Amino acid sequence: MFSLESITDSIQKWLYSTFNPTMVxxxxxxxxxxLAIGLFAALGLTLVLMERKVAARMQIRLGPxxxxxxxxxxxxxxxxxxxxxxxxxxxxxDKFLFxxxxxxxxxxxxxxxxxxxxxxxxxIWDINIGVLYVSxxxxxxxxxxxxxxxxSNNKYSLLGAMRSGAQIVSYELSAGLSIISIVxxxxxxxxxxxxxxxxxxxxxxxxHIPAVIAFVIFIIAVTAETNRAPFDLxxxxxxxxxxxHTEYSGMKFALFFxxxxxxxxxxCAIGATLFLGGWMPLHIGNWQGFNHIMDYIPSSVxxxxxxxxxxxxIMWFRWTFPRLRVDQLLNLEWKYLLxxxxxxxxxxxxxxxxxxxx
Amino acid sequence: MYRETHIIKDGAPAQLIDGDLxxxxxxxxxxxxxxxxxxxxxxxxxxxxxTLQGETIKKVEPHLxxxxxxxxxxxxxxxxxxxxxxxxxxxxxxxxxxNHACSMCVEKGLQIExxxxxxxxxxxxxxxxxxxxxxxxxxxxxxxxxxFTPFFYAFREREVINDIMEETCGARLTMxxxxxxxxxxxxxxxxxxxxxxxxxxxxxxxxxxxxxxTGNIIFQNRTKGIGILSKEDAISYGxxxxxxxxxxxxxxxxxxxxxxVYDKVxxxxxxxxxxxSFARYLVRIKEMRESVKIVEQLIDNIPEGDFQAKTKAxxxxxxxxxxxxxxxxxxxxxxxxxxxxxxxxxxxKFRSPGFSNLSALDHMCRxxxxxxxxxxxxxxxxxxxxIDR
Numbered sequence: 001m002f003s004l005e006s007i008t009d010s011i012q013k014w015l016y017s018t019f020n021p022t023m024v025x026x027x028x029x030x031x032x033x034x035l036a037i038g039l040f041a042a043l044g045l046t047l048v049l050m051e052r053k054v055a056a057r058m059q060i061r062l063g064p065x066x067x068x069x070x071x072x073x074x075x076x077x078x079x080x081x082x083x084x085x086x087x088x089x090x091x092x093x094d095k096f097l098f099x100x101x102x103x104x105x106x107x108x109x110x111x112x113x114x115x116x117x118x119x120x121x122x123x124i125w126d127i128n129i130g131v132l133y134v135s136x137x138x139x140x141x142x143x144x145x146x147x148x149x150x151x152s153n154n155k156y157s158l159l160g161a162m163r164s165g166a167q168i169v170s171y172e173l174s175a176g177l178s179i180i181s182i183v184x185x186x187x188x189x190x191x192x193x194x195x196x197x198x199x200x201x202x203x204x205x206x207x208h209i210p211a212v213i214a215f216v217i218f219i220i221a222v223t224a225e226t227n228r229a230p231f232d233l234x235x236x237x238x239x240x241x242x243x244x245h246t247e248y249s250g251m252k253f254a255l256f257f258x259x260x261x262x263x264x265x266x267x268c269a270i271g272a273t274l275f276l277g278g279w280m281p282l283h284i285g286n287w288q289g290f291n292h293i294m295d296y297i298p299s300s301v302x303x304x305x306x307x308x309x310x311x312x313x314i315m316w317f318r319w320t321f322p323r324l325r326v327d328q329l330l331n332l333e334w335k336y337l338l339x340x341x342x343x344x345x346x347x348x349x350x351x352x353x354x355x356x357x358x
Numbered sequence: 359m360y361r362e363t364h365i366i367k368d369g370a371p372a373q374l375i376d377g378d379l380x381x382x383x384x385x386x387x388x389x390x391x392x393x394x395x396x397x398x399x400x401x402x403x404x405x406x407x408x409t410l411q412g413e414t415i416k417k418v419e420p421h422l423x424x425x426x427x428x429x430x431x432x433x434x435x436x437x438x439x440x441x442x443x444x445x446x447x448x449x450x451x452x453x454x455x456x457n458h459a460c461s462m463c464v465e466k467g468l469q470i471e472x473x474x475x476x477x478x479x480x481x482x483x484x485x486x487x488x489x490x491x492x493x494x495x496x497x498x499x500x501x502x503x504x505x506f507t508p509f510f511y512a513f514r515e516r517e518v519i520n521d522i523m524e525e526t527c528g529a530r531l532t533m534x535x536x537x538x539x540x541x542x543x544x545x546x547x548x549x550x551x552x553x554x555x556x557x558x559x560x561x562x563x564x565x566x567x568x569x570x571x572t573g574n575i576i577f578q579n580r581t582k583g584i585g586i587l588s589k590e591d592a593i594s595y596g597x598x599x600x601x602x603x604x605x606x607x608x609x610x611x612x613x614x615x616x617x618x619v620y621d622k623v624x625x626x627x628x629x630x631x632x633x634x635s636f637a638r639y640l641v642r643i644k645e646m647r648e649s650v651k652i653v654e655q656l657i658d659n660i661p662e663g664d665f666q667a668k669t670k671a672x673x674x675x676x677x678x679x680x681x682x683x684x685x686x687x688x689x690x691x692x693x694x695x696x697x698x699x700x701x702x703x704x705x706x707k708f709r710s711p712g713f714s715n716l717s718a719l720d721h722m723c724r725x726x727x728x729x730x731x732x733x734x735x736x737x738x739x740x741x742x743x744x745i746d747r
Binding site for chain 2: 055058059060061155156159163229230232233236237238239240241319320321322323324325326327328
């Protein structure tokens with residue numbers, strides 16, 4: 001199977017033969033950092049363009065089509081505009097927190113990127129508690145949002161931030177329980193091992209109906225966690241103008257905007273990793289020929305294909321559903337999703353213990 | 359009525375900034391928020407001062423005056439032919455129907471007999487306008503609730519109506535097609551065919567609307583039991599149109615005081631007894647179907663003849679008071695003209711549907727959440743220039 005491992009290995013060998021180990025660590029850190037930032041920029045630009053194109057197609061429009069071929073450079077032009085704009089800080093704002101908040105949100109998004117396996121042998125940090133790390137770090141982003149809402153000294157922002165706080169804290173529970181159900185099935189918290197455990201088939205198919213339920217709950221919960229419609233109460237354009245980032249402008253706004261899309265990418269990547277086998281190709285039982293052909297598709301294509309499919313799903317939600325009200329949102333979580341996912345987790349545990357899964 | 363913050367002190371207006379949190383803790387943790395005059399949900403320059411306790415609304419206070427053009431006063435210096443055109447700028451989404459009301463009032467004063475053909479054309483135009491207006495409302499309503507896509511779907515069909523209007527009237531929004539004595543010009547030769555095509559198209563599309571929004575569980579949860587306006591309250595607030603009919607009040611002027619050919623066509627007055635936002639929503643959706651019915655009945659039966667009665671070049675209403683009313687897309691529009699016998703009205707007064715409907719907003723929203731305010735305001739179908747003339 002085609003793999004990036006050979007490339008990374010040869011780079012590492014060459015580095016070790018040329019420099020001393022400390023230097024190697026520093027250089028590798030720098031390379032990874034550059035790659036991560038590059039990936040961030042690329043993802044941000046692609047996802048924003050994708051969102052606009054998807055929205056346009058659903059709304060019988062064409063979407064951006066002027067800047068570059070088929071409007072490809074539209075987001076680049078937008079970013080350039082945002083960089084050149086003045087980043088205003090309101091008079092009454094808590095200046096330190098106000099300016100810190102976008103970076104907190106952004107840094108959190110960057111940190112979660114670490115344990116994600118992009119392709120076979122292509123992972124920044126294969127930590128042994130990968131899944132736990134992801135769910136732990138992702139809950140920090142709510143601090144950034146609360147910080148932004150409070151420091152703006154704007155009532156809309158404050159309401160948006162409070163909503164966001166209630167929402168993210170609630171939905172983390174069912175997202176966490178869905179993640180745990182896969183951990184139970186695969187028996188590991190390490191991302192690479194979770195992927196490896198799906199060698200013979202994705203957990204979505206192997207875990208019977210409970211895995212499908214966990215997947216659906218996971219998608220709903222992460223849509224809420226990333227503040228996307230129909231759960232975009234933190235922004236709620238028609239209610240709170242722009243919610244917690246009402247007062248932000250220029251690049252500081254762009255960071256929030258970028259972080260939103262990076263977060264979508266990350267949660268979809270986690271979803272693809274846990275339920276759809278990460279970079280594992282689609283294998284069906286004993287169909288040797290079919291499986292062999294599937295192996296020829298590079299693992300990174302599998303990973304990004306699955307992730308972008310889930311991203312499309314979340315975008316599809318956004319342009320189809322109306323927004324929930326804040327109490328309905330919390331009812332949905334505490335009265336329906338949480339009990340269901342708890343029972344579901346028990347069923348999955350039973351399946352795992354009895355070895356009933358495929 | 360106005361809050362103290364609005365009173366001009368020492369020549370400079372006291373500031374009312376959204377970000378001013380000092381107001382927030384004034385009395386028992388209540389938060390005062392200004393929604394509008396520039397806000398995505400108010401669809402215009404409506405300014406609502408909302409008192410909140412957490413997310414719960416304690417009070418809604420609409421402030422007007424941001425788009426006041428004193429149309430009533432302007433009309434006093436315009437002749438009876440001219441003032442009709444100004445009224446297109448009141449409720450610009452049902453401009454035809456506004457013009458219709460004014461023309462009818464002048465005709466009443468001069469006792470002009472409008473030819474049958476003109477009557478039928480007027481009714482068809484009114485109903486097309488109503489469909490167009492309701493479609494825009496439908497899109498905007500969904501957008502208020504956070505669904506953006508319906509807005510574009512609504513505009514797709516509305517565009518067809520606008521094209522039909524453009525062909526016959528020469529304009530797309532402020533048509534100025536109704537004149538005292540009939541309509542300004544005869545129908546375009548394509549008119550009948552294009553209207554029939556539209557009806558055919560629209561019948562399918564309206565089912566699509568139902569699939570996309572009406573049946574959506576989130577939408578129903580957001581609108582059912584929200585913005586309750588009981589039948590008694592609807593009457594006492596003077597609500598008309600779909601707002602009153604959603605509360606079970608018979609208020610369709612087309613049925614109660616038929617004008618033109620409305621007594622000759624078969625259509626139902628839609629009454630819902632839900633009294634909530636969803637009931638008002640259903641009334642408008644069903645009204646679109648009724649309008650289609652009316653247009654269908656009339657489009658093949660446009661009588662031959664004049665499209666305009668012979669009138670004098672200069673119209674002079676006899677001394678007296680004249681009143682006419684029509685059912686616009688938003689409710690009852692009354693036109694009251696006081697004439698001193700001259701070429702211009704002595705005094706003119708419009709009874710606009712939006713104003714009374716807006717006045718019920720506070721009553722409907724107290725105790726509900728901010729999100730419900732948008733769900734309620736959306737079903738009131740407010741057009742601000744109509745409220746604030």
